Amino acid sequence: MVRTETRAAYREAILDAATRVFGRLGFQDAKMADIAAEAGVAAGTVYNYFKNKEEVFRSILQRTHELVYQRILVHQQLADPIERMRASTREAFDFLEEHGALFLLYVSIGGGFDWAQKRIEQALIDENHARYFALSQATLRDAVERGLLRSDLSIERLAVLLSGLTDATIFSWVRTGCPPGLRTQADPLIDFFLHGAKAP
């Protein structure tokens, strides 16, 4: 029992370290030695927990995805689809603020374009992305059916545009050094999604 806990703790520590290192350097530049050092273990130890560098990366993706997904899932019970959109966006932004290694989240949320990842596990990324997208699309469909959103654009197109606004906001936030307060941008973002930029 103790052993199992210790193993799990080691695993988590390595994933945490790897998350920091990948976030800092990207997949290619991150060396296994860096990850091991950051985790405070020997190089070989990492290989007792993960088959290779790719699996470390994949595991981070999966772990992060699961974490965010669960947190967003909670809000899907809200009756009003617009409220659901607002809550989900706030939740995602909250998560980003809490975790330094946003790069990974971004990636797991879907839009990432790092060629390294592409090579590694596009399938996994796509699958995770698809799960988020499915959630988003369900909400949008609900909204369209209730007459809350225009119906001349496909659900998928709406989802793409919404994620575009979200991603751009995140990028911009990262670019400006991750200042506190990202979550406050969630509601204006949804408002913009609804009403656009036209002067009233």
Added chain:
Amino acid sequence: MVRTETRAAYREAILDAATRVFGRLGFQDAKMADIAAEAGVAAGTVYNYFKNKEEVFRSILQRTHELVYQRILVHQQLADPIERMRASTREAFDFLEEHGALFLLYVSIGGGFDWAQKRIEQALIDENHARYFALSQATLRDAVERGLLRSDLSIERLAVLLSGLTDATIFSWVRTGCPPGLRTQADPLIDFFLHGAKAP
């Protein structure tokens, strides 16, 4: 004179080849040997034109940026800022359709998140990105001042959101295999930017 032209032609040929190879494989996986082979020259020749791999990449970025920038610049004379936005977006989409190696354009246009680039020349990317952004912001400012766009969002915020919509559209287009007709999405995109998703 001939010599100069020959040199220039070699340089262009190498950049063309490198664009294709980087577009196909990404920065890390693209080997100098691949680029040389694609260009039909010997490996060493590349080094007669570029100091190293990074400079090849940087040069592509710069060249592409210049190309797109000039094409977009043409439309800045249009009196109506909304029309300017439409024309610029169409122009960017056209360029993407014409050139297979869209990845690079996208990247040079700005939102890219490839870690390789980050390492290499974020400064350059940012600078290029800033030039586009300046263009975009000038148009948006004009529109706001004419009362065509809401004034409760900062010009910069508007620019970020607009680029988000554009980028998401491009990503989605790439993801679906670059089907013909990207340019037809330019006007609906601007419409969405103006009016949002709300049902009328």
Added chain:
Amino acid sequence: MVRTETRAAYREAILDAATRVFGRLGFQDAKMADIAAEAGVAAGTVYNYFKNKEEVFRSILQRTHELVYQRILVHQQLADPIERMRASTREAFDFLEEHGALFLLYVSIGGGFDWAQKRIEQALIDENHARYFALSQATLRDAVERGLLRSDLSIERLAVLLSGLTDATIFSWVRTGCPPGLRTQADPLIDFFLHGAKAP
């Protein structure tokens, strides 16, 4: 006493396992983890019984040698040296058929040319080999002195040639998949040793 027996039992179990694993994979490819797993003990346990991988190997060699040597020794009491040769060869072939891990026997008997062994303990191999050889030479000397064998070849040379015939027979047997009946080749082999290939 019990303790001692337990220790001995562990030791034997590990050697048995190691014999199988070395036989299957050779020295280099056999991993200590494989041996431990095959023996049903933890990796560390092996090191409670043997200093290192080489000692495990050496111990197998020694144990196997001892076993075979004792079995062959029994027949040395036979009065007729030719009969002694026949009986010894049969005994060796029997042993090979009984034990799957023939490779090791062969090796310990002497002619092996595995570079791994060479590196490890050529001295030991040579010593064991010398013991067999001494037995063989004693018999041959006896035969020569009794006028049963030609005396124009040195005893050592005769021993070398005899072992060559034996080894070739074993190799050929292994190469053809160790079909049953190796022992029946012992007598024809000795006959050939005596009379050669010439037509009568």
Added chain:
Amino acid sequence: MVRTETRAAYREAILDAATRVFGRLGFQDAKMADIAAEAGVAAGTVYNYFKNKEEVFRSILQRTHELVYQRILVHQQLADPIERMRASTREAFDFLEEHGALFLLYVSIGGGFDWAQKRIEQALIDENHARYFALSQATLRDAVERGLLRSDLSIERLAVLLSGLTDATIFSWVRTGCPPGLRTQADPLIDFFLHGAKAP
């Protein structure tokens, strides 16, 4: 043309070096760095000529085999099969004396039992071995048909026994430090093959 020659020379130099190193240390213990150093080139250079360590090994095998095979082939025109056997054996022994790296010859001639080789390219080894064996068997068959050899043993069995005598002689020679004069043992060996050890 010069280039081609240079390339070939490099290739040969590396193979020569590798032959020495493999002969000295065996496959596993020979490091690519050792081979490169012995050849007086950089580590990477070896990889410009051979895909990997295994291919270096395989190439040596093939080259040596070809060399020896051609030399033995010359004597196949001799009318008397017994003379053919004598000449072939002498040729093989000559080759061994000329080349320090006998290990390889031995291996390529066939009886080798190095586990490393087994893993690597047993197929190739077997194929080469089969070529020698075919030669040997043809000669033996000829001799049997002419009534020169006993016909109660299969051709294959005769070939096995002959190679056993040869190998044992080589082993013994190597074991005693490769003293000059191996070739003088060829004729007595064939004599022994013909008449055996029985006193006349």
Added chain:
DNA sequence: AATGAATGAGAGTTCATTCAT
């Protein structure tokens, strides 16, 4: 004494860059 995870030295291989031709 058994365990099994941590260790870390070491090897094969890649590839950007250099340089003699």
Added chain:
DNA sequence: GATGAATGAACTCTCATTCAT
């Protein structure tokens, strides 16, 4: 200036051995 082979630093991964429990 083009060539293309040589270079060698650097990185991932393996596994014999150690050691805390």
